[in-house]
Amino acid sequence: METMNTTHDKIQNVLDSADLIHSFDEIEQALDNMSEAITKKLKGKNPLILCVMIGGLIPLGHLLTRLNFPLEVDYIHVTRYRSSTRGGDLHWLVEPRQNLKDRTVLIFDDVMDGGLTLAAIIDYCKQANAKEVYSAVMVNKQRKREPGVNFEPDFNGLITDDRYLFGFGLDYEEYLRNIPGIYAVADEHQ
Numbered sequence: 001m002e003t004m005n006t007t008h009d010k011i012q013n014v015l016d017s018a019d020l021i022h023s024f025d026e027i028e029q030a031l032d033n034m035s036e037a038i039t040k041k042l043k044g045k046n047p048l049i050l051c052v053m054i055g056g057l058i059p060l061g062h063l064l065t066r067l068n069f070p071l072e073v074d075y076i077h078v079t080r081y082r083s084s085t086r087g088g089d090l091h092w093l094v095e096p097r098q099n100l101k102d103r104t105v106l107i108f109d110d111v112m113d114g115g116l117t118l119a120a121i122i123d124y125c126k127q128a129n130a131k132e133v134y135s136a137v138m139v140n141k142q143r144k145r146e147p148g149v150n151f152e153p154d155f156n157g158l159i160t161d162d163r164y165l166f167g168f169g170l171d172y173e174e175y176l177r178n179i180p181g182i183y184a185v186a187d188e189h190q
Contacts, residue, residue, distance in 0.1 A: 011175045018166070018183035022158050027138075027168055027182065030157040031059070034136065035066035037155055038106065041134070043069040045104040050096055052121065053077040055110030058169035058177060059138040059157065063108070074098045076107075076124075078117055090120055100128035110169040111139040112156075115149035122151075138169060139182060158182065164190050 022030075051060045053075050064073065077094035105125045109118055118135055125133045136155035143162035160182070166172040167179035172189075 011172065014166075014172050014185060014189045015176060015179070015183070017186040017189065019186070020181055021160055021163070021165065021184050022182040024168075024180040027059075027158070027180075028062075030138075031063050031066060034155050034157050035063055038063075038136065039067060039069060041154075042071075042104065042106060045132075046070055046072075047104045047106050047134075048072045048074060048096075048098055048100065049106045049108055050121070050125070051075040052107060052109040052117070053094070054177065055169045055171065056108045056138075059110060060108045063136075072098060076121060078121060090117065095124075100125055100130040102129065102131045104132040104134070105130045106134045106136055106155075108136045110137065111141065111165065112137045112153050113141055113143065113162075114146035115151070116146050118153070119146075119149050119151070139165060141165075160184075 049060070049064070049071055051057060051073065054077070074096040075094065076096050079091050079093065107118065107121050107125065112118060118137070122133050122135060134154040137153045138157040140153055140156040140159050141162045142159060163184040164172070165182055165184055166176040167182045169177055170182065171177045172185060
């Protein structure tokens with residue numbers, strides 16, 4: 001089992017060796033663009049925004065201050081990673097408190113990788129009889145989607161290559177979500 005100092009040193013090494021992909025200023029501009037598109041599509045629909053925890057927390061917090069119309073916010077906690085850098089089975093930890101029936105729902109997640117998590121949440125919302133379901137991600141990785149994933153998010157903040165990323169909500173083994181930029185992990189740490 002790793003000690004606290006060993007973990008700290010490992011995470012610091014990941015941070016120190018990473019490549020900056022998008023600066024905080026670029027993220028801010030992407031959030032401005034995303035908020036304009038979301039406002040145009042959802043203003044007047046009284047949407048329920050579902051934050052996919054934990055990764056969606058930071059970017060959605062920044063996005064919400066740009067959405068100047070009536071909406072509600074709730075969260076859903078579904079994960080495939082569980083402190084790992086590789087996705088596994090889907091684990092449902094928390095379902096939304098709000099009733100989704102006849103609601104316009106916007107699911108907000110940190111990243112679109114293979115798409116399995118987002119696809120499962122979209123299906124969950126449809127099964128709960130949501131009237132409309134939209135999806136938004138801070139980062140959309142340009143990669144092949146998993147079998148059965150035949151959609152792209154309705155709203156994208158940033159488009160990136162398929163690299164392991166962290167920062168601004170995205171994590172590396174549950175660390176580095178708080179970094180004010182989006183970074184790619186060096187190959188030796190993947």
